[in-house]
Amino acid sequence: MKETKGESITLIEEKPSKKYNVPALDKALSIIEILAEQRNPLGVSDICKLVDIPKTSAFFILNTLEGHDYINKTEDGKYKLGTKFLTISSSILNKMDIREFAKPFMQSLMERTGFTVHMATLDHGEALFIDKLESQSFVKFSTYIGQRQLLHLSGVGKAIAAYSPLAVIEEIIKEKGLPQKTENTITSWSEFKTAMESIRKQGYAIEDEEGEIGVRCIAAPIYNDQNILVAAISITALRTELSIQDISVVGNHVKETAIQISKCLGYTKDEFPIN
Structure with a gap:
């Protein structure tokens, strides 16, 4: 309440109400949402029934949407979403950082497994760490955002390599080699190719003490x-925390999380x- 001399004025903040909606726009948005939910194109009669709109109004709205490429008409006179939405979605995705999409899924994976979660991209032939969520474990890993690792020495690097064009990875390996870091490190191109084939078959990469013992x-x-x-997403754990028997279960959790993030990006x- 705001008070002035000799009077008092009560300011009431009103919430948006349906009475302020533009009916035609409201129906147009409903049509778009209905078409997005359906696997197959819809005819005018079906649209009118689902949206509860007269045919005359439906034709005006549909023609307007079609004129702007938001919907397309099929040869048999039915309607489906148009290519304009692909343009808009691509524009939105290009303007947003992948980490914004991934963060809640990374958080969920960390809570589900209890392990530290990393995200990395391919940059100049190496795995570049772009995000990290530290677990609540007393063990803290020395990895950090901005750190680089050779592809064969990390889980994210192996995942990136496995799903990249083979010729590209072969050129990277020719340039950077496969230096040995531990007794488990893959050091030959033929062995690395075999490992990448296995990764693609199971849908996730395993790095078993190849970059660091334990x-x-x-x-x-x-x-x-x-x-x-x-990009690629990973969990990192001590050998004593992640047994061989648990790898398949945790691996599927990581794979599911990666698919969820991918779908947020339009996959x-x-x-x-x-x-």
Whole structure:
């Protein structure tokens, strides 16, 4: 309440109400949402029934939406979403940091497994760490955002390599080699190719004390709406915390999380490519 001399004025903040809606716009948005939910195109009669709108109004709205490429008409006179939405969604995705999409899923994976979670991208032939969520464990790993690792020495690196074009990875390995870090490190190209084939078959990469003794990682790729590999996500744990018997269970958690993030980026498949 705001008071002035000799009078008092009560300011009431009103919440948005349906009475302020633009009816035609409201119906247009409802039509778009209905078409998005349906697997197959819809005829005018079906749209009118689902949206509860007269045919005359429906035709005006549909023609307007079609004129702006928000919907397309099929040869048999039915309607489906148009390509304009692909343009808009791509624009939105390009303006947003992948970490914004991934953060809640990374948090969920950390809470579900109890392990530290990393995200990395391919940069100049190396795995570049772009995000990290530290677990509540008393053990803290020395990895940090901005750190780089050779592809064969980390879970994220192996996942990125496995799902990248083979010729690209072969050139990277020719340039950087496969230096040995531990007794478990993969040091030959033929062995690395075999490992990448196994990764694609199971949908996630395992790094078993190959970069550091006593540490295991499990990683999976992240794809965007163009079916392009953009990053990889991983969990990192001590060997004593992650047994061989638990790897498949945790691996599937990592894979599921990577698919969820990928779908937020517009990826439409339920599995990652095998070949």
